[in-house]
Amino acid sequence: MTEMWVNMGPQHPMTHGLWNLRVRIEGEIIKDVEPEMGYLHRGIEKISEDRHYNEIITLMDRTCYVAGLSWEHLFIVAAEQALHVTPPERAEYIRVMSAELQRIASHLMWYSAFVQDLGLMTPFLYGMRDRDLILDLFQSYTGGRLTYEYMRVGGVRSDLPLGFTQRCRQVVDWLMDRFVEYDQLCLSSTIFHERCDGLGVLLEPEAVAYGVTGPMLRSAGSRRDLRKDRPYSVYDQVQFDVATATTADVTGRYLVRMEEMRQSVRIVRQCLDWLDDHPGPVMADHLPRWLGAPYAPMGNESYLLKRNYPTGVGLSMIEEPHGEAGAYVVNDGGEHPYRVKFRSPVLINIWAAKRYLPGYRVADIPPIMGSVDVCVGECDR
């Protein structure tokens, strides 16, 4: 059999975004792969050096467009460290609840794309349908479906609307029933197991060496979850279990993500209970003026100038739906951050394809890469 290189991308149904997987195949067997990124490199780190801190939040939504609130959370944690600001507790609970709802939405998006790669057409629509319910919730308190601009340095933009908690409870209750349906559609199908079991195996030591994080690492049996290991925000106040699997394959990643959604529902319910009982402010008092009110008058931006403010640096690592995301923010005392650097879990997870793809068949690429949960926006930034 002759060998040939096949380009899968940048326009290819498998990629779910703009990236290119160069595959060297011999017959149907994959010999080598070479992921190529950068087709969506939008220079977010460079633009951030020219923006006020609260303006960067706008970019964060677009960095990872399926998990906007998680990335807002990521940047806010780092920026608050760099700027020495402490948010009120209610804002932290709202952030955690938003991040967990976002995790469910992101995993539902992943579920839709993943089953579509397998050729399952119906669950794709079911996943999108149920994801829209969560987006409706977001819309009710942030105003946006994908891009929210909701979190602020020092808190969140606005409090939850009246009746939100009841509505949210209804939605998550409904979702818990749907998760059962999803499992029926996938796990009860023999073909699903034929397609997914034992594919894309990446065992824990290799996953650690290659820097793979998130559900991919936890499917290999690792219990590494930053929400437990280094609790940020109020994750030390809520009860949840770390979802793990032992098979380290596509089915394992499916099981981990499904369980994570259930655990997220658990966290959301606890947050809702807390929020019901503890009304209060959602923005920190005594914010420096240059951090500004959320709605600044146009034209007069002199008050945004920052004078004699202490410098600082912040590093935040959070458990984003795709894996561990990091933000490194350098505050040199100016009104813009001096340097912003993000760690994208997706970039590393895709890059490790060199390790977990060879040896399988061309037809296995869609399920395996689908199980990685690719979001090119955060990968290329």
Add this chain to the structure above:
Amino acid sequence: MSGQAPETSKPLPRTTPDSTPAGDLPLAVVGQPGVPFVEIETLRAREFIPAAKEALSSLLKEQAQGKLIRPVFNWAGRNSLFPLHWGLACCAIEFAAAFGARWDAERFGVVPRSSPRQCDLLIVNGTVTWKVAHKLIALYEQMPEPKWAIAMGNCATGGGPFRTAYSVVPGVDKLIPVDVYIAGCPPRPENMLDGILRLEQLIKERGE
């Protein structure tokens, strides 16, 4: 299937040009056993031929002016827009949501296809970088005529929030001709459907 003229119960009317003028021929049809015998009214050939000629020439004239077939094809073209199935950035998520159960773009005959050869519509749903620019142009060129392009969202329209970035094309109309711009960052699925319906309106008005 016999090729022979079969025997019938009725005598066959013999017709010759001598006995009756050509225009008044009584019409007789050979039948087959089990086949109902059919008679139809006499046609007057002297009137029929000029009338048919006139109708045909007027049809041809209308066809030459594009009044006959073109509206049909225009109707077909605007009601069956197949967009290319590819996602660039944030808008691609809303693009996918528009094909979900709640919005269901297939109601309007919009079905995404993965091969550019089978598409009529390039929806640029996201930020275009210089690195992908020539691939976008190639995809557009691979699509057979007639084809249309929609710039979906602020990034495709004019660079959006990344307008100042070093790697971003400030507006996809610098690369390919765009028919409809959809504002929004990202546009909601309703906006996308609205854009497609406006494109349909545009095709109708242009009469392509």
Add this chain to the structure above:
Amino acid sequence: MSNVSLYSVAYTLSSVLLGALAHLFPAPIHGWLISGTVVTALAAVIFAAILLLASMLNTILLIWYERKLLGRFMDRRGAMHVGYAGLLQNFADGLKLFRKDTVRPGQADPLGFWLSPTAYMVTSLVIFGLLPISTGWNGGSLPLTLLLALVIFSFAPLFIFLGAWASNNKYSLIGGMRSAAQMIAYEVPILLAVVAVVVLAGTFDLNTIVLEQRNYWFWAPLFLALIVFLTGMLAEMERIPFDLPEAEAELVEGWNTEYGGMLFAFFMLADYLRALVGSILVVLLFLGGWTLPSYVPAALTSFPLAGIVWFMVKTYLVFGLFVWVRASLPRIRTDQLLRLGWMRMVPLALLSVLLAALVVLSHCLPLIGCVPSMGG
């Protein structure tokens, strides 16, 4: 109305047309035009045209039916704005594709590129001339209709592979190779399942096979063969879960990646033609064709063209089953598909042949016929 057949309709039309035409010409030509030979020849042409029109209309209706049904499975509505309930959607699609440019890639082989979709389409259409849809409503009635239909049905991988190779595209080539392997692998179980039917019916003539089912439909004694036949037909039609030749996720659109415009429409139409043929074959071989069980009230079976109506109802129900499968199963992999074909389907088909032989030898058919739900 029972003596009205497709051929008689064609013959009548031919007579009327030629009779009208004959008026325009003087005696010798007039006489020749209404002679039996010419009328018969035109009748054959009209016959073919009716078949073409009917199969095309049915195919387009079938696509609409699939889109709507699939939409319902997916909690949405499908095409609904073009024509009443989207009925005209597929006409719009077809006309648009007809009008679009057909681009042949520079490196592609011209002859293969053009020939393949045309031949694929034509061979799929030819089968319709062989399938009876009611008493007298068929084209040729040969002693070996069934065999001939299946032979023509199995031409497809050749043309698919030809088109895939001629496209000079890696995705197309891989898709074409998969398609050929898949279709050849599933020919065998399909033919064996058909052999089981033939053993029971004692003939290859489809008309007679349907008549043989007057006491009991064949699905009851040949349930195993029905399962094998349905699975094989799914693979032959390249529908989910066996649609890997055009697996969207890995091979962009499979073997028709490079095809656009009318050639793509040919492929698309021929795919659905084959789906229609598959459904019709299932109805003919296993579900009693145009007949209904005797306990059905006579009013339901005695109206004009009742046979055709019931036949179409059954066909669409069978196709609905295929759509249902498509909506609920994932796609399987090439090697798994081939393994399933050779290791599972062939033995099962052989077993069903054995069962059919046993049924015939043991003369237990009347017993099955006693169960009313099984037809007859």
Add this chain to the structure above:
Amino acid sequence: MDQEQLSAGLSARFPGKILGVDTFPGTNGRVRFDATVASDLFRSLRDDFHFTHLTMVGATDWIDHREVFYVLWSDADRRYLILSTDLPAESPVIASAVPIWPSANAHEREAWDLVGVKFEGHPDLRRIFMPEGYAYHPLLRSFKIHEPEDLEVKVRSD
């Protein structure tokens, strides 16, 4: 193992090359080291101090020098550590961490692409985001953001 122990252990292994250990928010400390011992330090940190994960590699352009920082994670101790070193702006070269942590590959390519730091011993040090042949390292402070009107079509890769 707390910050003092780490500091003492590292100083004993690399005398004079550990320039300081200070606190860093969100982590268990920042180790500033001399770039000449990078390779040995990485190996020692992985093997002796159980920092099995390399989470992030980044670089900052401080105009007069360039800082390269590494974020490490120890699964055994559940903590982060930041390594930081300064490189001269005219020749920013440091030993690659890929032989020790394979995950450094993509990070180092990114740092080379955007900030222009060279990693010696990297198996495949190419640009990762910008196309090959791009003339600039965009995250340098000297690279100014242009208004799009000024922006020429600089890049047409193949």
